[in-house]
Amino acid sequence: MFDALYILSLGGEVLLERQYRPTSLPPRQACDHFFAMSQTFASAGPVGGTASMVDYSNTPPVMQMKVGANNTTTYLVSLIEGQPIPSIFFLTSTQSESPPLLILTFLQQLSKTYTNYFGPLSPEVIKENFSTCYLLLEEMVSYGLPLTTHPNALESIVPKPSILGTVKKAITGEGQVNEERDTATLTNIPWRRANVRYAQNEVYVDLVEEIDCILSSSGSVISSDINGSIQCQSHLSGVPDLTLTFQDPTVIDDCSFHPCVRYNRYERDSVISFVPPDGNFELMRYRATNMSQLITPPITCNPSITFGDAATKNQGRVNLHLSMKPTSSLVFPAGKGPMTLEDVVVTLSLPTCVTSASLTATHGSTLYDESTRTLTWTLSKLTQSHRTTLSGPITSASNAPRPVVKPIEIRWKCPMASVSGLAVSGLSVMNEGYKPYKGVRTVTKSGTFCVRVE
Numbered sequence: 001m002f003d004a005l006y007i008l009s010l011g012g013e014v015l016l017e018r019q020y021r022p023t024s025l026p027p028r029q030a031c032d033h034f035f036a037m038s039q040t041f042a043s044a045g046p047v048g049g050t051a052s053m054v055d056y057s058n059t060p061p062v063m064q065m066k067v068g069a070n071n072t073t074t075y076l077v078s079l080i081e082g083q084p085i086p087s088i089f090f091l092t093s094t095q096s097e098s099p100p101l102l103i104l105t106f107l108q109q110l111s112k113t114y115t116n117y118f119g120p121l122s123p124e125v126i127k128e129n130f131s132t133c134y135l136l137l138e139e140m141v142s143y144g145l146p147l148t149t150h151p152n153a154l155e156s157i158v159p160k161p162s163i164l165g166t167v168k169k170a171i172t173g174e175g176q177v178n179e180e181r182d183t184a185t186l187t188n189i190p191w192r193r194a195n196v197r198y199a200q201n202e203v204y205v206d207l208v209e210e211i212d213c214i215l216s217s218s219g220s221v222i223s224s225d226i227n228g229s230i231q232c233q234s235h236l237s238g239v240p241d242l243t244l245t246f247q248d249p250t251v252i253d254d255c256s257f258h259p260c261v262r263y264n265r266y267e268r269d270s271v272i273s274f275v276p277p278d279g280n281f282e283l284m285r286y287r288a289t290n291m292s293q294l295i296t297p298p299i300t301c302n303p304s305i306t307f308g309d310a311a312t313k314n315q316g317r318v319n320l321h322l323s324m325k326p327t328s329s330l331v332f333p334a335g336k337g338p339m340t341l342e343d344v345v346v347t348l349s350l351p352t353c354v355t356s357a358s359l360t361a362t363h364g365s366t367l368y369d370e371s372t373r374t375l376t377w378t379l380s381k382l383t384q385s386h387r388t389t390l391s392g393p394i395t396s397a398s399n400a401p402r403p404v405v406k407p408i409e410i411r412w413k414c415p416m417a418s419v420s421g422l423a424v425s426g427l428s429v430m431n432e433g434y435k436p437y438k439g440v441r442t443v444t445k446s447g448t449f450c451v452r453v454e
Contacts, residue, residue, distance in 0.1 A: 002092035020144035201436035210447035288420035351403030359392035413445035
């Protein structure tokens with residue numbers, strides 16, 4: 001599938017490298033070509049020229065280059081990851097025809113595995129846990145092809161880093177790989193460990209829907225989309241068999257499932273039947289069928305940004321009104337009180353010509369980063385009775401051309417609400433004698449939610 005895999009920092013440093021197949025491409029030359037091509041899609045930061053100030057988010061995930069005397073085509077597939085800001089690249093190179101979506105899916109799984117082991121990813125985290133990262137990669141890939149990717153199987157082979165494990169390794173000198181492999185790699189159900197036992201059996205199901213939306217400066221909807229997922233947390237003993245049913249499964253479209261789902265049963269009865277993995281996992285992803293019409297988001301934002309000139313001594317002003325709409329496309333259960341938006345975060349990126357800004361909000365807290373000209377406005381809650389405003393003066397550089405302001409990004413979530421109308425009607429546990437605690441909840445949140453300023 002791929003000839004080599006690299007983990008790179010945004011500054012071009014190779015954090016981890018693994019060559020799988022011999023090619024005509026010299027080692028690491030793919031990295032040099034990749035960064036040279038990425039520069040054409042990168043946007044430089046407002047201050048300095050350090051790698052942390054460069055935005056590579058617009059880099060295409062699939063690129064090609066021709067090298068050597070025979071102009072051999074090499075395909076580069078990349079994924080940018082890292083928290084709290086993207087800071088590392090997962091990069092693969094191949095000279096054979098390979099499905100790019102399959103490679104991207106593997107890179108996403110590799111990133112999730114590292115995050116599960118080490119927490120939020122950064123170049124420092126990869127360096128500190130280099131040996132564990134390399135061991136995981138050896139178990140997950142064989143000759144450029146995915147091998148073992150299920151978390152339960154990987155954790156039985158390569159234990160998670162812990163203080164006790166570090167002390168044991170220092171005293172005994174033992175490696176990090178379990179010599180006696182757990183039965184998770186030998187069972188007929190590779191995603192579930194054998195002989196799982198819990199004193200308290202419980203399973204939780206979260207139905208999460210994301211609204212991708214672009215709004216104009218006047219508040220009208222330009223485009224919208226709904227993407228949903230079902231996130232599960234299972235702590236069940238033995239080998240339980242679960243069945244999940246919906247009130248109106250016809251709204252589900254373009255869905256994908258975890259390997260544990262019996263797809264034939266879903267095709268026949270629109271019922272999700274599965275033996276769950278142990279711990280947290282994503283059961284399915286889907287899109288809603290009612291996408292022919294634009295949705296009405298629960299929040300509206302009316303921005304107004306002016307920039308000064310010589311007559312006003314380069315003094316401009318920002319006015320941003322944020323409120324919750326009385327009616328929207330969200331479906332909220334009756335008798336649960338008024339609908340409330342939580343964890344509202346508004347991110348405003350000012351152009352590089354702005355030299356200073358003094359912005360205040362009527363509600364919530366604000367944080368302005370001088371180096372990136374980015375203002376973050378945070379509100380814990382937003383209800384229909386709240387109409388909040390962010391305003392203040394800004395100063396621009398002299399003789400600067402009229403700048404282009406990036407769209408305003410908004411993040412929010414609304415517990416107990418759904419936008420597609422999908423709801424869980426039942427969750428049953430069979431094949432075991434105990435009665436577990438079962439919890440189901442629904443939440444709608446923003447995906448890519450932007451408001452154009454001009």
